[in-house]
Amino acid sequence: MNVNDCLLIIYPALWLFLTFYKAVLYKGDEFSPSMWNREQVKLLQGVSCVGVILHHLTQMITSYGSVKHGPITIFSSMGILFTSVFFFSTGFGLITSVYNNPDYLKTFLRHRLSIVLIPFFTANTIYTLLRIYYKGIAMSKMDIARSVLGLVLLNGNGWYIVEVVYLYLIFYILFRLIKKKDIALVLLCVATIVMIRYALVLGHDYSDIGDVHFHGEWWYNSTIVFVMGIIFARFKNGIVSTLKKNYKIIVILTALLFVVAFVIEEKILVTHGYYRESYVGQKVSDAFITLVAQMVLCLFSTFLVLLINMKISIGNKVVKGLSVISTELFLIHQVFVSVIFNFSKVDPFYIYAVVLLCSIPAAIIVHFINKPLILLFQDKSILRRLLTKRNKMIIAAIAILIMIFVALRGLRVLLFML
Secondary structure, three states, X not given: OOHHHHHOOHHHHHXXXXXXXXXXXXXXXXXXXXXXXXXXXXXXXXXXXHHHHHHHHHHHHHOOOOOOEOEHHHHHHOHHHHHHHHHHHHHHHHHHHHHHOOOHHHOHHHHHHHHHHHHHHHHHHHHHHHHHHHOOOOOXXXXXXXXXXXXXXXXXXXHHHHHHHHHHHHHHHHHHHOOOHHHHHHHHHHHHHHHHHHHHHHOXXXXXXXXXXXXXXXXXXXXXXXXXXXXXXXXXXXXXXXXXXXXXXXXXXXXXXXXXXXXXXXXXXXXXXXXXXXXXXXXXXXXXXXXXXXHHHHHHHHHHHHHHHHHEEOOXXXXXXXXXXXXXXXXXXXXXXXXXXXXXXXXXXXXXXHHHHHHHHHHHHHHHHHHHHHHHHHOHHHHHHHOOHHHHHHHHHHHHHHHHHHHHHHHHHHHHHO
């Protein structure tokens, strides 16, 4: 390990410092009154978003962990730990809201979809324009439409938004149609597991312009934490009560199990892995074993974060600011990682600095572009004028076609397995 590799430690160290700056520590038998609340969960998302950026940058400079650059190399394996926080917060937030707010579903689609889809479409438009006018790559009108709408992903990070939209729609349909919330909750958990299983057998596939939906382990290897969020939200009081009574033992045991799970997961990635299309003799069973190891790791890592949050309440201006722009930051940073700059001959230390210093201001700008668009879409009077009977029929027809397409893809996979 050389001096330059040592200097890279500055970035995760700064990340940790900013995370816990002005944090409140509760000692002895005291626990944070704000544990797992909406604000804390949102702040954890902001922190995790920066973790995702460090993960992607480390993957780039280490060739996915194969080229060692000192201690920071471990970040090439930590992406699923950060996306786990996103999935937990989504599941936890949905169930907490639907159980506590009788009118939650009335405005759910308008509010929740606009918050994720408008930043998604904006980012897709930026990536499409950069591909055409900056990279000079010609695209047909159909490919432009597919890229902007996210049917094919020029920006691979858009996978999370696509998957969350599916989860939102499943959640909405189940809780809208089924009056007994606990039954809807169980079915939502089952549907999520089915989604994971469906994506697992798809393997990897890429179109000629971008990523295809649900093809790739990143689409599903941390999704199980969404189910964890659902369960924790439903039984929060009982879980918290149990954890408080046995906190010291549970936190020590969880930390140890997390380390063990991480070591095992790293070994299984080498011995088994997901890329059965690339290696002779590798089967779906190898991917399944790898998935189980990664799911266990994600569950332990998220549980450890929740235990820490019971004793430490985070919050400062920087973290709050990052939490506000977390969606845009998650979607836009790849522009500077792989599109605009050529980092082939740049010292890794400067790569981290350039991407972080460019991504955050860019995310702020895009956020202020998205904000009025989101508010416009959420305005019921404007939306009513836009959603005429004719437009509703068009949207319904498109939705049916997408569902038929997904069903046919699933049928093809099942027939292949048979």
